[in-house]
Amino acid sequence: MSNLKVIQADITTLKVDAVVNAANKTLLGGLGVDGAIHRAAGPQLLEECRQLHGCETGQAKLTKGYNLPAKFVIHTVGPIYSGVINDNNLLSDCYINSLELAKKNGLHSIAFPAISTGAYGFPMEKAAKIAFATVKNWLESNSSYDIEVLMCAFDKKTLELYHNELIK
Numbered sequence: 615m616s617n618l619k620v621i622q623a624d625i626t627t628l629k630v631d632a633v634v635n636a637a638n639k640t641l642l643g644g645l646g647v648d649g650a651i652h653r654a655a656g657p658q659l660l661e662e663c664r665q666l667h668g669c670e671t672g673q674a675k676l677t678k679g680y681n682l683p684a685k686f687v688i689h690t691v692g693p694i695y696s697g698v699i700n701d702n703n704l705l706s707d708c709y710i711n712s713l714e715l716a717k718k719n720g721l722h723s724i725a726f727p728a729i730s731t732g733a734y735g736f737p738m739e740k741a742a743k744i745a746f747a748t749v750k751n752w753l754e755s756n757s758s759y760d761i762e763v764l765m766c767a768f769d770k771k772t773l774e775l776y777h778n779e780l781i782k
C-alpha cells in the first residue's frame with residue numbers, strides 16, 4: 615500500500631530512501647533547499663553532481679545521499695515561474711520524473727520539498743495544487759508499486775496549504 619503524507623520539516627533531516635532536491639540546471643549547488651542538501655550531504659555530493667553534466671527543467675537525476683540520513687538524492691529542476699501554462703506542465707514533470715526515477719531504482723520512500731516556490735517564484739498555492747494532483751495521479755496509476763511519499767513543508771503556512779490539498 616502506498617501512501618501520501620504531509621509533514622513540516624527540514625528535508626535534510628529525513629530518513630527516507632530519497633530526498634528530492636529543487637536544483638538548478640547546472641546541478642552544482644545553490645541557495646535554499648539545494649544549499650541545505652549540499653551542506654548536509656558533504657562535498658562528495660558535489661563531486662558526483664559534476665559527473666552528471668547538468669539537468670533539463672522538468673527532468674530528474676539520482677545521486678547517493680552521502681552524509682544525509684537519506685540514502686539517495688533525486689535532483690530535479692523546477693521551472694522559473696513566468697506565468698505561462700508550460701510552467702505548470704514542467705512543475706508536474708518534476709514530480710512525475712522524480713517518482714519514476716525512484717520506482718526505477720526500487721526506492722520505497724521519497725520526500726519532496728515545494729519545488730520552484732522559493733527562488734524560482736512559483737506561487738505556493740498554485741504549486742501545491744499541481745504537486746498534489748500530480749502525485750495523487752501518479753500513485754493511482756502505479757498502485758501496484760509500494761512507495762511512501764512525504765510532502766515536506768518548510769513553514770507553517772505551507773503545511774496548512776498542504777493539509778488542504780491532501781484531503782481534497
Ligand code: AR6
Binds near residue numbers: 646648692734766
Ligand atoms: N527543507 C525543506 N524545504 C526547504 C528547505 C529545507 N531545508 N529550505 C528551503 N525550503 P528554493 P526553487 C523550501 O528556493 O524555488 C537554488 O538556489 C522553501 O521554503 O530552495 O526551486 C537552486 O540552486 C521553498 O518553499 O527552490 C536553484 O537555483 C522551497 O523549499 C533555485 O534555488 C523551494 O525553494 C531553485 O529555486
